[in-house]
Amino acid sequence: MLVTFAQAVGDAMREEMRRDDRILIFGEDIAEFGNIFGITRGMLEEFGSKRVRNTPISEMAFIGAAMGAAETGLRPCVELMYSDFSLVAFAEIYHCIAKWRYMHGPEYKLPLVIRSAMGSSFGATGEHSNCLESLYMHSPGLLVASPSTAYDAKGLLKEAIRNDNPVMFFEHKQLYKTKGEVPEEEYTIPFGVADIKREGSDVTIIAIGLMVGRALEAAEALAKEGISVEVLDPRTLVPFDKEAVRKSLSKTHRAMVVEESNKTSGVGAELAAMMQEEMYDELDGPVVRVAALDVPLPYNIELEKYAIPDAEQIAAAIRKMF
Amino acid sequence: MEYSNEFLMKLYEELLRCRLFEKKLVDTYALGKIPGHIHSGLGGEACYVGTLATRQQGDYFKNSHRCIAVANLLGVSLETAFSEIMAKRTGNAGGRGGVNHVSQLKYNMLGFSATLACDIGLAGGAAMRLQYDGIDNMAYTFYGDGTANRGPVHEAMNLAAVWKLPVLFVCDNNQFGISTHVSQGSSVPNPGADRAGAYGMPSEVADGTDVLAVYEAAKRLTDHIRAGKGPAVLECKNYRWRGHFEGDQTPYRDKAVTEEWMKKDSVAKMEKLLLDKKIIDQAAIDNMYQQIDDEMERAIAFAEASPAITPEEIYDNLYV
């Protein structure tokens, strides 16, 4: 069936909550209102106020509460309205949630998911447009997912909810309305398994989130020029499927990372360094990064567009690799 | 309040165990056997022991960095505790966490964050779980007078109050956050209790050098909480006997004032009460000191003889 990304996310939560009554959701405006994107609409009615709760605007407190609840036997799937505001509870996530089991011992499992809407969305400006995956990749102990399709979002979120490790789950705002095929039957997608979104033989683009679609557009255009592009979507950044990258590079020998976050210290920086350290023998040239400009995302829509990679920029950067 | 002799003896024994543990920590640190920093809880024991005398099977606990002995009170063996403190494999985290993270979930201990206040909300989460399952227990969360000024404390108080969670916030007001006197950090005289009203919670200020006074205040507040009426704040006023960490010579405070406060010794007060009431004699007290000390010496010897984890095990426990 064809569903939107937003519907797929909501369905993943609903199905899991029907399966396991230890799962509960809480966050800002998720109950009566059904979240600002409508994702949790109807869940209060279906599961009741015990399992679907509005929180005050107190990110530190409700992230802390999610942790305490997870330690003691619940499986919270909480919503941080925008990933930008995860920084308000950054110490709770980066220090506590990530490190808790390591610092206190193996019995301290934290089966919790923090879902957030992320990324640019037409004039949302510098504090409502961030892509923060790289920050959370930097804190050992967390899992990080950033899906690009409805199918991946549903399968990965169901896996995240079942996983006994804490998961940062990023949902791109511009993807919410995109539609994709999702099977009727139940499925989950394991973390750490990349998906080849398009096969190719000349160059590998590693793209995440919204950038996967733009990489595919670029690949389509380049195919007409005789350049065959492989688009690899890691789907989860922690764990990261290095083997899939190695396999792709053994065919293409050229790599590009495309991300929506600004370039400095981004996901691309890490992946480029990793490939050059561990897969140098497979590379015929330097890894190329295509990323947003190092500016707070401007309000002006034209400038916002200018700051973030599009299919044309990606294609142009690929042409230069040959 | 009327107390049974058994109750008074139990309170005294717990108080003494905390006192001797915190003292042993100082002595062991001085011998160079502890790699990290310790924060001696000497002088503040009654805050923890008096409060926790109201605990019931099934309650949850979030400790502070100031009285590690609480872990032992709640069930962690001395062997496990000293092993973690001395960074050995036999510690609860195999020496990966250290002195601030002596904790075991099987004793309903929620853990501790060295990023002060970031863990305050855990008690609310544990209390949510109790509410979720319709269990009549509660959660305790301890924090210092300095920490009382951090935002997460206020958010956690508000959340607990608005959701009527069974949480007791316990402010160990030892009058200093490192060198900063409580009056430099808070605009109100009682940084714990005076904030409760803003969230519609009841509160009490207790003499934190008197374990019975703490117990009585804690009892009133926990009765309120256990009756399903929502969270409360208990503040215990005491005085940090030693420096913030070992080696802190406390140039920021008056030695005469410290000496005055050290006369308000919670352990000595209990001993006097028990001797006056003839519940125990001096020989029996001396015997308890000896026994507890022997136990701790054995635990330290065990920890010393235990191996450390190897580099191959450095990633263990990071992911399930």
Ligand SMILES: Cc1ncc(C[n+]2csc(CCOP(=O)(O)OP(=O)(O)O)c2C)c(N)n1
């Ligand atoms: C968020 C944060 N800020 C600062 C510190 C450094 N620090 C450690 S203990 C301490 C003093 C804490 O004072 P208080 O809350 O009164 O507790 P006490 O040490 O007196 O028991 C400070 C500032 C920290 N660990 N975490």
Ligand SMILES: [Mg+2]
């Ligand atoms: Mg203090």
